[in-house]
Amino acid sequence: MSFLDVLKQTDFNTIKEVTYRATAADVARTLAQRHWDVADLPVLLSPAAADYLEQMATIARQITLLRFGSVIRLYAPLYISNECVNACAYCGFNRTNNIERLTLTIEQALQEADALHAQGFRHLLLVSGEHREKVPPSYLEAIVRRLSEKFAAVTIEVYPLEENEYRRLGDAGVTGIAIYQETYDRAVYRAMHNGPKADFDYRLLAPERAGRAGYREIGIGALLGLTDFRIDISILGHHAAYLMKTFWKAQVAISFPRLRAACGGFVPPAAVSDRDLAQIVFALRMALPDVDLVLSTREKPAFRDGMAGLGITRMSAGSKTKPGGYSLSDDALEQFEVADTRPPAEVAAMLYRKNLEPVWKDFDRHFLRG
């Protein structure tokens, strides 16, 4: 049974009812448990639970320490192209936006990677808009083959691929995938997307295709701000639990892309506050103790510093969200505005001050050979 089948059987109304009917007594009873799972998410994400953030933070911190120690893994996104055939309402790379379009040559991409390597990064996330012709699998394969000589982990955030294509890229050195469903609400999804990405089911099943191709990391997420996060995150939790169970050898990660200003002036219809985002992180950490929780530079330094150690286990640092941003021109348009502009060394120093340990590398491909 795929997650598409699971989703078809999911009763959104019941989740909504439990979320909005939960009382303080329900929350207190849930927090008093010794273990939690995804069935507890509607209560943990309820408006009533928002009054228990401190208690949830304490539990989330304890679980994180127990499962992950005091380690925060650092990674950097490498934008290789801003060309896109889609017209997602919320994105600066939207094909209808009249911006300068750029796809890096293989040599330029390697130059960008060298700049990140010099900063200490050994985990790269290759990011591109969705354009199969400008960014074909063969191009990705050529870049990854070269990068895998220097980087312990190379993950990709590109258009959804077929299983055999994921396999081919895996053979070239791709270690993982990040692909966000954006929202699990089909009606909202339909309203926001235009182009091949409008195929909700094909996108939803991409993490499973990557899992079957043997990827070590599978990252998913929902775009915060599109719809009621309390419901979307409950479903996202079920998606993560499904992937963890089905692909038990892979590390499943959840990201929290919160909508920020982008070219085109899109205003998020269901804004998510800092307190909301903290509740999301704590709830997911409690329900899914072994999932990797990722916080990007979309978030402001004060928020990132505060959340480090309270559930988050992976962070980007020093990110540029435009192709060529690290070592080439500074002209191309960003996909979204970066809020934490501190250099990676400064982020690492912040983590040390909080008695956390920034980790640039936690695996070596050599272990996979022989």
Ligand code: SF4
């Ligand atoms: S979100 Fe992705 S697919 Fe949509 S317009 Fe932006 S780059 Fe293209």
